[in-house]
Amino acid sequence: xxxxYFLLVFLLNFFTVFSQNNFDNFFKPSDSLHKKRLNTVIVSxxxxxxxxxxxxxxxxxxxxxxxxFHFINDNAEWLQMDKAGHVFSAYHLGSFGANALxxxxxxxxxxxxxxxxxxxxxxxxxxxxxxxxxxxxASLGDVAANVSGTALFVSQELLWDEQRIxxxxxxxxxxxxxxxxxxxxxxxxxxxxxxxxGQTYWLSANIHSFFKSSKVVPKWLNVAVGYGAEGMITGxxxxxxTVFLPTDKRYRQxxxxxxxxxxxxxxxxxxxxxxxxxxxxxxxxxxxxxxxxLGGTKFHWVYF
Numbered sequence: 001x002x003x004x005y006f007l008l009v010f011l012l013n014f015f016t017v018f019s020q021n022n023f024d025n026f027f028k029p030s031d032s033l034h035k036k037r038l039n040t041v042i043v044s045x046x047x048x049x050x051x052x053x054x055x056x057x058x059x060x061x062x063x064x065x066x067x068x069f070h071f072i073n074d075n076a077e078w079l080q081m082d083k084a085g086h087v088f089s090a091y092h093l094g095s096f097g098a099n100a101l102x103x104x105x106x107x108x109x110x111x112x113x114x115x116x117x118x119x120x121x122x123x124x125x126x127x128x129x130x131x132x133x134x135x136x137x138a139s140l141g142d143v144a145a146n147v148s149g150t151a152l153f154v155s156q157e158l159l160w161d162e163q164r165i166x167x168x169x170x171x172x173x174x175x176x177x178x179x180x181x182x183x184x185x186x187x188x189x190x191x192x193x194x195x196x197x198g199q200t201y202w203l204s205a206n207i208h209s210f211f212k213s214s215k216v217v218p219k220w221l222n223v224a225v226g227y228g229a230e231g232m233i234t235g236x237x238x239x240x241x242t243v244f245l246p247t248d249k250r251y252r253q254x255x256x257x258x259x260x261x262x263x264x265x266x267x268x269x270x271x272x273x274x275x276x277x278x279x280x281x282x283x284x285x286x287x288x289x290x291x292x293x294l295g296g297t298k299f300h301w302v303y304f
Contacts, residue, residue, distance in 0.1 A: 038104040064133055069131040071137055077235035223259070
């Protein structure tokens with residue numbers, strides 16, 4: 001639950017550092033290595049990453065007892081929605097790191113070797129914190145998800161020299177949060193980060209990138225497959241005395257929908273390109289076909 005929150009804080013702070021210059025050329029990637037920009041990237045990542053980890057330690061771990069480093073097996077919890085969150089976070093932190101080095105004019109090898117591993121490095125540090133906490137523990141499942149998110153970005157760059165399949169996120173409120181607001185969130189902003197019942201993680205594929213010679217398929221059109229889950233007020237299937245819930249059964253959800261690749265929208269402004277890249281992490285609400293894990297299907301005219 002803490003993961004998406006600190007990903008958001010990290011990206012917003014980093015983006016703010018690079019948004020102080022109002023000139024559009026500031027956002028244009030350098031054609032060759034720009035040492036001042038490279039130093040800005042390195043220092044900013046080090047400062048913001050360290051500050052975020054310190055804040056995480058104080059906000060999340062300081063009030064709980066420490067222990068020797070240990071692992072736990074939490075792979076069965078939250079119907080793996082937290083693992084989907086790790087894939088999403090590792091991918092986009094890695095994408096952000098690679099694009100930051102591209103902005104500085106660093107070569108492709110450096111972008112992939114040092115930039116795309118930003119998410120894996122940061123999230124590994126979080127796992128170390130978990131491993132020394134008596135209330136949690138390092139998770140091999142989390143590590144595998146982090147590696148998967150990084151690999152998804154790197155493999156596409158090596159195979160296609162572009163990102164054709166992008167993890168995305170969407171959210172809608174659910175009645176489950178009111179049953180355990182301390183765990184699932186008491187406000188809308190908290191629920192976005194904590195209520196797995198309302199989260200959906202997507203793999204959004206750009207159609208035109210697979211059929212580049214086509215003059216019929218719009219360059220911005222995507223098809224997205226999504227994964228979600230409901231009926232969860234605890235990590236595991238445990239009884240908790242709560243008010244009435246829509247169902248007492250935990251079940252998975254699978255989705256098929258249309259989407260938009262915002263990075264394919266043509267613009268000459270490098271500032272707007274940067275904004276579109278940031279918001280391309282979010283799935284556009286669209287008509288969606290749902291398959292319920294308990295059986296049955298449902299069509300949503302607009303699904304968030």
